Amino acid sequence: MTTSQPASGRCPAHAGRPARPDQPLPIYGPEFNADPHATYAQLREQGPIAPVEISPGVWGYLTTTYRSARYLLQNTPNRFAKDPCHWHALANGQVPADSPALMMMQPRDNALWMDGREHARLRHAITSSLARVDTHALAATVTAIADQLIDAVAPAGACDLVAQYADPLPMLTVIEMFGTPPEIGHRITTTLARLFDADQDAAAANADLETACLALTRLKRASPRRDVTSWLIEAGLTDEEMVQTILLVIGAATTPSSNLIMNALQRIITDPRFAGSVHDGVQPVCDALDEVLWTDPPVSNYSPLYALGQQTFEGVTLQPGYPILVSFAAANGDPSLGLTPTSYAGNRGHLAFSAGVHACPAPDLARTIAETAVERALDRLPHLTLAYTPLTRRPATFNSGFTALPVHFQPTAPLTPTGR
C-alpha cells in the first residue's frame, strides 16, 4: 500500500501542537521486530490505546485490544478520519523526509486515504470490479504462475521461498487480473522494483509507473476485455483516477498476499502440528491460513486514523492531530479473547482484513491466491525443510513477513522442460 505519488496541497496547516506524546514505546527496530507481541503486551498494560514511536521521530498511538481496534474502525469516518490532512506533525513539517513511516502514511490520491463520499465512490468502483473476478479462473491463473516459478527451482532441490516464490507470485497474479499485456506488465514490475531501490531516483520511477498504468488504461478504453482494468473503466473512473486506483490495488494486494503465503509456509514447515499433517493432506491448508491470519496477520499495524476532536475511549483521552495506528496483530492476540490453538480453524472473527468502511474489499480473492500458492508449493516441492535457522523477520512496524525462507526439498523435474 505504498505506491503512487503523495497528494499535496489538500490539507490546512496545523500549528503549535506537540509532536511527541508521553512515554512512547518504539514499534520499530531489532528488538521489536524479533518479538512484537512482547511490546504489544507492555503497551496493553498502559491501556487500550497507548503512545508509540512509529519510526524514529514519528509519534502516535497504537490500539492494543480487540475492542479498541474495532471501536476505531467502526467509528470511521464519523469520529475518526483516514485522511492524513489531520496529522499535525506532517502539516508542520515535523516528519523526517526519509522516514519509513512517511512512505506508508502520507496522503495519496486514492480511496485508501479518503473519507466520506469520495471514498465511497472510488471504493464502489473497486468492490464492483473485484466482485466480477472469477475465483476459479483466478485459482487456475495462480496455479500456472506457481508452476512457472516452481519449474525454475524444482531441479535444484533448494530455493528461497520468499524471493523465488512468495514475493513474485502475487505481483504476477495481480498484473494478470488487470489484463496487462507482457510489455506493460514488465514496465510495472521493473519500475516498482526501482521505486523500492534506495539508489534509484524515486520520483522518476514513480513517473514511469504512472505512465505504464496510463498506457494500460488507454489500451483497455480502446479495447475492453473481461479484466479488472476494463471493469474499473466501466465503473466510470477518469484516467487520473484509474492510474491511482490501479496503483492502490497493486500495492494493497501484493505485499500482504506475499506475507500470508510466506508466513503460512513457514508455519506449515516448522510447526509439528502442521508438519506432516498438511503435507499428507490430513489437515487442510485453509486451517493453517486461518491460524496465521489470527496469530501472524500479514498487515500487523496500519489504518492510521485521526480523532475528529478530543474524545475518550475506556478512560483514555484521544487528542486530535496524532495518528492512531490500528494494531491487527495486537487485536488478534488480545488475551481477553480467551483463544487457544484450537480456536482458529474456520474462525473468521480476526481483524487481519480490518473492518468497517476501509476493510479489505478482497478477502476471498486473497485467500484464493494464498491457498492455491501454498498448496501448489507443498504438492510440487516434496519434503520441505528449512535450510537454516533462525529466520530473520522483516521490519514489523506495518507488515509481518520474513526476509528469506531458505528451504531444501526433494529435487523434481520441471513441468515445462525449459523452465519457461
Ligand code: HEM
Ligand atoms: C492476505 C492478503 C491481504 C490482506 C491481509 C489484506 C489486508 C488489508 C487491510 C488490513 C486493509 C485495510 C488497510 C487500511 O485501512 O489502511 C486492506 C485494504 C485494502 N485491500 Fe487488502 N489485504 C489483502 C489482499 C488484498 C487483495 C488481493 C486485494 C485486491 C485484489 C486487496 C485490496 C485492498 C484495497 C483496494 C484496500 C483499500 C480499501 C479502502 O480503503 O476502502 N487486498 N487490506
